[in-house]
Amino acid sequence: MDDTRPTPPASAAAQRPSPTARSVRGAEALRLALADGLLSEQRPLAGFLDADGVRDSVQALRDAFAAEPGVRVLHTFAAKAASLIPVLRLLADCGMGCEVASPGELRLAVEAGFPTARIVLDSPVKTRDELRLALALGVAVNADGLDEVRRIGEIRSPGSPSVIGLRVNPQVGEGAIGAMSTATARSKFGVALRDPGARERVVRAFAEHPWLTGLHVHVGSQGCSPELIAAGVAETYRLALEIDETLGTRRVARIDIGGGLPVDFSGDEAGPTFTDHVAALRAAAPGLFDGRYDLVTEFGRSLLARNGFIAARVEYTKEAGGRRIALTHAGAQIATRTVFMPDAWPLRVGAFDGEGRPRSGPLKVQDVAGPCCFAADLVAHARELPELREGDFVVLYDTGAYYFSTPWAYNSLPRPAVYGFAGEPGSLRFALVREAQSLDSVAAESGLRHADALRGLGPRA
Template sequence: MTSAASDPTFHRLLATHPNLHYDNKQGLMMDGTALAPLAEHYGTPSWVISADTLRQRAHNMQAAFKERGLSMGYHFAVKAQDHQACLSVLAQCGFGADVVSGGELKRALTAGMKARHIVFSGIGKTDDELTYAIQQNIGQINIESIEELTRINHLAETLQQRVRVAFRVNPDIDAQTHSKITTGRAEDKFGIAYNLIPALYRRTQQEMKGVELVGLAVHLGSQMLAEAPFRKGYERIAELVKTLRADGLSVTDIDCGGGLGIAYRGEDAPPPALWAKVIAETLGGLDVHLHIEPGRWLAAPAGVLLARVINVKEAARRFVIIDAGMNDLVRPAMYDSWHGILPLHAPPTDTLEERVDVVGPICESSDIFARQRTLPPLKKGDLIALLDAGAYGTVMSSTYNSRPFAAQIMISNGQEAVIRKRQTLDELLAQDVVPSWLARP
């Protein structure tokens, strides 16, 4: 986490989040719904996700590609936000799913996403997961290794089916993002090395009867904020398509992956229009079916995490201790990620701000949401919102320190509903089974 000097101001945060504004009486509003009453009624910590923001961003992304004359397949990256209510919203917008486990595949299907609109990625697909995907006749499986290709071909032949696959290419491109979320370098665990593709492609199309190899896939990383890596990666894919076709091989589909970043901290984040422009200029003339796998860009701004101040501790620093912890939102502890923080009640205009560390209750030194953040004065009982928490928030939550899962609430057009109730301590403890042969004290 970087210094407070470059943090966006209170007013700048609002300006960069058009779905948020302050009402003089009700405080912080998200798409017309006051957040403080939700925190009071449902308790804290609580996640709030706006179906309206999710829906609007989905339409905005589709419009950007339509303006470029591109007919795209849209597959939401379920790893970013896997709740069936959110998946249902996106399915209604015409999105399919990009899944990385059998569990995510089941979630997508249960939420109403069509099997033919689902792509299965990930390096560790088990035989059971692959069998399930083949039996469901999903749209495509992205092959991550030669070994996986052999396994899936054998499974498909055993099931007497033929499955559509694409080779995920590792183009050895640095995505210029955090090292823990870049996926397209040679040393990363993802994909098949670029130079191995031509020979493997020919052998697969000529010899393997259980798979229908339709094309290539690439995913360079997450939270990408620069045009250059996208362009460089797609140019390499375009070169590879031309090489394969020159060898008489058929390439009909390109999965362009995802990774488009957002402005958590006021960064100069590229809009979908730029992504569409790069894809159009590098891959648009190849006469292939194009697919993308957005996740964070769609979901992150649609969600906030509500929390209450437990205490304010005066020590070497001023610590604002809240009831949400790294068990709820782990991104700051894991990636040093920055999330905007706003009080739910607007401070007076003449309020003097102060620098504080905003920390959680977990017994780990890494349970910190903000270091020396400039905020309006906060006291015990005050409510805050951590912004841009709709992606990689709830999906990465845990019950560390025996803290039950927080409630999740969806809002839309003035309506609200609990989409996952708060876990009780009794429900958490009920997951434990003590062997009958173990005597209790």
């Protein structure tokens, strides 16, 4: 495992953009995108990612853990947070590893150039073929249960370089968003440690399988406080000590402490920070950083969310029941969680004219709606904004993770283009990350080549 990179000089840290500077960069990127034709009436929707901001976020993560010099850390990026090969390659160039949770994500990580020794496969439903591939590549595998440990034992070749771990559920409770909490009493993930006999079965598995050398825990993501996350990690750390003491040898080599640091979508401030996360871990399990165990992290949203935004054209406006509604091209197909769980996933919205200048004037209560054909397709409800007009653009902030990278194909709406940008103020440069999906591609994915397949079956005799 590679050590955490050295801490940069203080002057470098001081040069990182403040939240206000991030907003200014985003506004400049929007103006230039409109001027360059990346957004227009013909191109009404796109996602944007600040590559410099991503690099800064990675460095902030490294800095936080580098303050604990006694431990070696492999920082991996959760591929599901931005399943785009150019984004993953940028992160690989930053020295990150990659956490993957499916065969598709594993393929993306390999194509992005992550060394296989820096890839970690997590998934609650791995087939034998998926396990064989992972073991052949030499990527680390976290088994989701004891039955999977048994299956790995049947498949694994002696001398395999893959680090094998076991995911445990410390059952420390639910965060503010139940759907994002994975350490509840009845979570589908891992071995439930507080169930009768579970700890003993885990210890016995380590005794029976000398190649089982890791523990994995992930308490949850959005809605889970650093303290709740730290409580789950601390319980897993204590289990590692118990395994080693019971077996009378140093059997556990590393602890994968997951990710899940929440993002505060309510404002432009960063908190909680990676430094806050490390402080919570130190308070809950001081021995975690003494170097006995290597650590693995799996952050996603907290690295990318604030470094991206979505821009969508206002196509129409209307009044209904005394409420103004702005109908845009950004809805549930790109902001799925926000539409279906608006209280848990609120997004800040910016109002701009067709040239990218901030809208001004009296605030008016408005709904910002999307193009999907169901009534609840709103990305913002009863929001006070300057009055939006046809041809304006709305910006959905803090959407660099999960939003434009994993769209939903509802209504056969095409996937939007995604652009990265970088550079100093006044000289930003753009790069295409993913092309906008064509209608030909939509048709092809919808079975165009097999259009007559059902007709060919013929009627029943």
